[in-house]
Amino acid sequence: MAAIYNRVALIGLGLIASSMAHAMRAEGLAAEIVGYARSAETRATVRELGFCDRVTDTAAEAVAGADLVVLAVPVGAMGALAEEIAPHLAPGAMVTDVGSVKQAVIAAVVPHIPAGVHFIAGHPLAGTEHSGPRSGFATLFRNRWWLLTPAEDADPVALARLRALCEGMGANVDVMDAPHHDLVLAVTSHTPHLIAYTMVGVADDLRRVTDSEVIRYSAAGFRDFTRIAASDPTMWRDVFLTNKEATLDILGRFTEELFALQRAIRLGDGDHLHKYFTRTRAIRRGIIEAGQDTSAPDFGRSGTTAAPGA
Amino acid sequence: MAAIYNRVALIGLGLIASSMAHAMRAEGLAAEIVGYARSAETRATVRELGFCDRVTDTAAEAVAGADLVVLAVPVGAMGALAEEIAPHLAPGAMVTDVGSVKQAVIAAVVPHIPAGVHFIAGHPLAGTEHSGPRSGFATLFRNRWWLLTPAEDADPVALARLRALCEGMGANVDVMDAPHHDLVLAVTSHTPHLIAYTMVGVADDLRRVTDSEVIRYSAAGFRDFTRIAASDPTMWRDVFLTNKEATLDILGRFTEELFALQRAIRLGDGDHLHKYFTRTRAIRRGIIEAGQDTSAPDFGRSGTTAAPGA
Ligand SMILES: NC(=O)c1ccc[n+]([C@@H]2O[C@H](COP(=O)([O-])OP(=O)(O)OC[C@H]3O[C@@H](n4cnc5c(N)ncnc54)[C@H](OP(=O)(O)O)[C@@H]3O)[C@@H](O)[C@H]2O)c1
Ligand SMILES: NC(=O)c1ccc[n+]([C@@H]2O[C@H](COP(=O)([O-])OP(=O)(O)OC[C@H]3O[C@@H](n4cnc5c(N)ncnc54)[C@H](OP(=O)(O)O)[C@@H]3O)[C@@H](O)[C@H]2O)c1
Known part of the structure; x- marks a missing residue:
């Protein structure tokens, strides 16, 4: 060129x-x-x-x-x-x-x-x-x-x-435009990163679950979080300090929804959980159709054949 | 054999x-x-x-x-x-x-x-x-x-x-033993899954960010969440209903820590954020050393070369 x-x-x-x-x-x-x-x-x-x-x-x-x-x-x-x-x-x-x-x-x-x-x-x-x-x-x-x-x-x-x-x-x-960018990224990237950092921090804090166990048995959802949470601390500090409003806005919605699911667990409301989980599946399908990821059972990862389990 | x-x-x-x-x-x-x-x-x-x-x-x-x-x-x-x-x-x-x-x-x-x-x-x-x-x-x-x-x-x-x-x-x-299993899995798998489901649900709800944008620009942390949140609704409903105590326990700690980080963002406390993010990096290194994942810059994914961004 x-x-x-x-x-x-x-x-x-x-x-x-x-x-x-x-x-x-x-x-x-x-x-x-x-x-x-x-x-x-x-x-x-x-x-x-x-x-x-x-x-x-x-x-x-x-x-x-x-x-x-x-x-x-x-x-x-x-x-x-x-x-x-x-x-x-x-x-x-x-x-x-x-x-x-x-x-x-x-x-x-x-x-x-x-x-x-x-x-x-x-x-x-x-x-x-x-x-x-x-x-x-x-x-x-x-x-x-x-x-x-x-x-x-x-x-x-x-x-x-x-x-x-x-x-x-x-x-x-x-x-x-820039404000729209910052809102979209708060949803698709900034808030997910903060949540991943938090979850990894909780695991690290938990003395009843030894460090080595968290690491050993991490092949299950958590592993994806640790990858996200390994990103550069300075870069991410700056992201949160400078995209404060949008991040706090999305975080507020997140905790609201999390509390609703938490309540459903506490009350044993299986229907609520099942409906919620069914709805979130569709978004994933959309991403695969948009060509942003692969639907291969190993998630397209070579080397490792399995990933999130339960 | x-x-x-x-x-x-x-x-x-x-x-x-x-x-x-x-x-x-x-x-x-x-x-x-x-x-x-x-x-x-x-x-x-x-x-x-x-x-x-x-x-x-x-x-x-x-x-x-x-x-x-x-x-x-x-x-x-x-x-x-x-x-x-x-x-x-x-x-x-x-x-x-x-x-x-x-x-x-x-x-x-x-x-x-x-x-x-x-x-x-x-x-x-x-x-x-x-x-x-x-x-x-x-x-x-x-x-x-x-x-x-x-x-x-x-x-x-x-x-x-x-x-x-x-x-x-x-x-x-x-x-x-079984109680220990359930606690370890609440940390490494069950709570991360609930959080991922929640975040994807929030994105889906947000009318200001159109669905197509969330999907289009999902190559950034959020994509990992959608993969997790695409898992079978019945299986996961049952997991949360039956590992209720441990999940609620870990969720409680999660929201506590999330609130502390949220507060740091609101107050502009960059030191708190930087320290937290630095700590979570170590766990990731441990996972790579334990051979549970790869450190390749494309995360070992063939087909796609990039992943979480900001
Ligand atoms: N998927 C994972 O990541 C994973 C990882 C580790 C452990 N597990 C555990 O493994 C078990 C099976 O999971 P899976 O992923 O293999 O599930 P799956 O692919 O959804 O298959 C579930 C099987 O169970 C049958 N089934 C569903 N509901 C039933 C009911 N009420 N009574 C009798 N049979 C029923 C289904 O029958 P039909 O096909 O006839 O509907 C199907 O054959 C679950 O306990 C899960 O917690 C799953
Ligand atoms: N990493 C991602 O996933 C990603 C994705 C999209 C956009 N971004 C954005 O791209 C930018 C760079 O990120 P990166 O991932 O390339 O970062 P990086 O690999 O950590 O490199 C950062 C560079 O900035 C320099 N630097 C750091 N602090 C500085 C300061 N206070 N004054 C002057 N220079 C400074 C560093 O210099 P030294 O080497 O001399 O310390 C280094 O050369 C950031 O704004 C980030 O938000 C990052």
Whole structure:
């Protein structure tokens, strides 16, 4: 494919940025990839791994002359980073981010964007529980969604170019407004993560069930929770602090419904439980039909043949 | 391998029983496999699939002359089934079950077991979200735990034979008492399932987030929940009704911890969140080290390369 951007600056060189570098290289989407990370250690690692053409020692150097700048740091760090790079951005450049929350990032970044520079916030719905520059791989975004939340007055040509980059890395792009993004993600990702963290924490606390037993017999629902709950603590702290309202809203509904089910268990109301569980099955079928997962009995996992049991 | 039992009767012919039949056949563990299921439809399907040597039209016929009888129906149906087959059990036969709850099954079944017949309750920690006779496969139990909860006065020779069968199907066997089993499973499986059902129910309820969006953007934590929440409603209703105490106990702790995290979000207490999320990471590492899952960045899933994102 022809390069879509001439020089891409990746600021933050963790899972997402390194996966972008691998994907852009594999598809020839950027003529040059420049990287910067906060710590000398990460910069040294990336120089050794070689997925950037150059690694600079300051964010300012990295963004100089770049026609695309990608902010790929935790959500809470975006504002300070935008302030730092702002004076060094090239006229006409596009700035985007990959943060998991959109309203807070837009509020923190936009005030620093100089006139003549474009900013369009984005969020790839792809990740693993691993982090850091060694965890990236070229196919991370393939067949995953990349949500873009441009302002109403965003430049259509600049948007089309950014969309082409995301699609070039294998993603499907959808455009929506930021508040809606944050609500949808609170439902599909943020609240589920908080719940998984909580359940794993409860298991860890429980002295009557020894640690080794929880681990030994985890092949049953709980295992999926531990995978979710292994994600980066800083990233997730920032997600909850910055998508506070939507998360608290969904959590409120969650506890309401949980109490109703809890009450049904206490009262022995089997009909209530059976109806509820029957309803939730349909959503799963929808996901399989939408091609977001496989219905193979081993859940498409190679290596292990079985999964949730009871 | 030499046959461990001469005639095995499988009562209930769903996921677990059909997987047992496939596994016993593959390893030559039973000289003859006889099956019975409640509905004529399931019996016809099994006759067509051919994984039993014979399918009988009554449970009584199936257990006649069997030296192993496996109760593989929902937990709530075990007692009535035991009562029905009791007069037809061969002297010296072993009766076991595969139910996900143990104290309630033991309480329902034991009173019907005639003198001279052994009963040892069991539970394979293996399953998928699929059910019915077509969903079974020979490797379901491979490298999975099979927990046995014998009474204190259980016959050691009969126990050793049952253990050999489970191991012959590829499982690792552990012996524990029934109350402990029910508590461990409440933590590692039953409560996580209830939580997953609840979260999927909340998403389904939410009219501001359209169904199609929840499904479209589900590649992020939530997807794992929907898989769990697709499990058989009858089986899970029975699990919660019969492992009531332990589930309510763990649920109580869960909501306590969830409220603490919710409060931290509301107050913007990032330290609390970060500490909590750091702690839960360790349990995940333990699971990977215990060989219960893979640390591959695609979670060992073939076909899809990415999973939880934010
Ligand atoms: N992981 C996912 O599942 C996922 C999915 C979609 C979107 N996202 C979003 O993508 C962004 C990056 O996530 P990631 O998974 O790539 O993270 P990661 O692997 O942990 O990498 C984070 C990078 O940000 C840098 N960084 C951390 N704190 C910083 C700070 N206070 N100031 C400046 N730089 C800082 C780190 O620098 P050092 O290496 O020098 O410490 C590292 O290079 C986050 O906003 C996250 O919400 C993540
Ligand atoms: N699935 C799992 O993940 C898993 C894991 C470990 C243990 N278990 C336990 O294994 C047992 C069987 O589960 P499964 O997954 O094999 O279930 P399944 O695929 O749904 O099959 C259940 C079987 O039980 C029969 N049955 C249902 N209700 C009955 C009733 N009231 N009276 C008599 N027979 C009845 C069904 O007969 P028809 O086909 O004629 O309706 C069917 O043959 C349950 O106790 C469950 O707790 C399940």
